Amino acid sequence: MTISSSLNAGVAGLNANATRLATISDNIANSGTYGYKRANADFQSMVITQSQNAGLYSAGGVRTSTTRMIDERGALVGTSNALDIAVSGRGMLPVAPAVSISNGVQSGTMMMTTTGSFRPDSNGTLRTDSGLVLLGWPANADGTIPVLPRDTISGLKPVTINANQQAGDPTTALKLGVNLPATNTEAGAAGDTLPLSVEYFGNLGTSEALNISFTPTVPGSGSSNEWTMVIKDSAQGGATIGEYTLTFDDSRGAGGTLLSVATVSGGAYTPADGTLDMTVAGGPLLMTIGRLGDPNGLTQLSDSFAPTSITKNGSPVGNLTAVEVDEKGYINATYDTGFTRRLFQIPMVDVPNLNGLVALNNQTYQISPESGSFFLWDAGDGPTGAVVGYAREGSTTDVAAELTALIQTQRAYSSNAKVIQTVDEMLQETTNIKR
Known part of the structure; x- marks a missing residue:
């Protein structure tokens, strides 16, 4: 009716x-x-x-x-916590309930959220007050991120940061800028050996030294413009790890710069980039002495012996002082020695249909047949946006x-x-x- x-x-x-x-x-x-x-x-x-x-x-x-x-984005609100994280653009942060990862991240436990206020718990694991644990890819010892599958969560681990951890950064590269006195290679000079000690840091954060000596070749007449450089490693009991014959140019156009480098023993000299392939107790060390004709490396000018520029990477053992996340999703730790280390990378989770995700408590979401399968992107790549620290996404x-x-x-x-x-x-x- x-x-x-x-x-x-x-x-x-x-x-x-x-x-x-x-x-x-x-x-x-x-x-x-x-x-x-x-x-x-x-x-x-x-x-x-x-x-x-x-x-x-x-x-x-x-x-x-x-x-x-779910595809709508709220305004970002600045905070004072470095690990308040939001996503600027498309993509979500991978998280999991703390109660479900006691035996590791299992299939089906991953959830997603667009923002979270993460802080370390008693074990150093980053989690929110509601019990959501942040997931990421752990970095290798050298800070690189291993190649892991992007369509599964098998490589994801709870992000854990030990506030009491210490770390050192071994020296792997050193640039040597020294001026040698031209008068020491003239006939009648005393021929005294000029010493130089350069500190470097070993694999265990210990302070070691490269003891470098420069001995001039004194001719019977005129100037030889030639020096013998011997490099010894204190970590190997003072053993010689390199000996080289340096010849300097005395022409008007390139006077005082390296003319040739002859290897007597040790790593070879590479003219293209002006480096010596040294091997110290902890492993390889690349020492830059300057290209041929380069005034920024070793020089021979005037009558003074002066280390003009000595730079190196590495640092001694330091204590953790700060942890921050950058726009690429890398979680970086800073130590009181100035050394920084990459600890984790947070991938961005994306699905074809964001509005098809299943909404759960605490602003989290899970995959559904309507959303499609997920893929893990690097932040800023593909369709995803950047990761923003010190920020939360508003309603x-x-x-x-x-x-x-x-x-x-x-x-x-x-x-x-x-x-x-x-x-x-x-x-x-x-x-x-x-x-």
């Missing part, structure tokens, strides 16, 4: 607007929740009578579907828009209630016909 369909349509309208009211109340309640994605209720009409000119019409009513607008709720929708929903609900009241009065009139 047509009048009965009107009653059903009115009830459907009440239910639909009640659902919309629920989404509005949820959105307003979470207007201050970091990372909250607003819910949206969409109405679709239901058509029962499809034939034209039938003479009768039955109301089908309305049905509603709710969608979490996507627009309170003014929600209050406007609240007024509309209230009016629509009242109107549907009026339809039910009217149908009730008409049915009452129908029952009164018999009287």
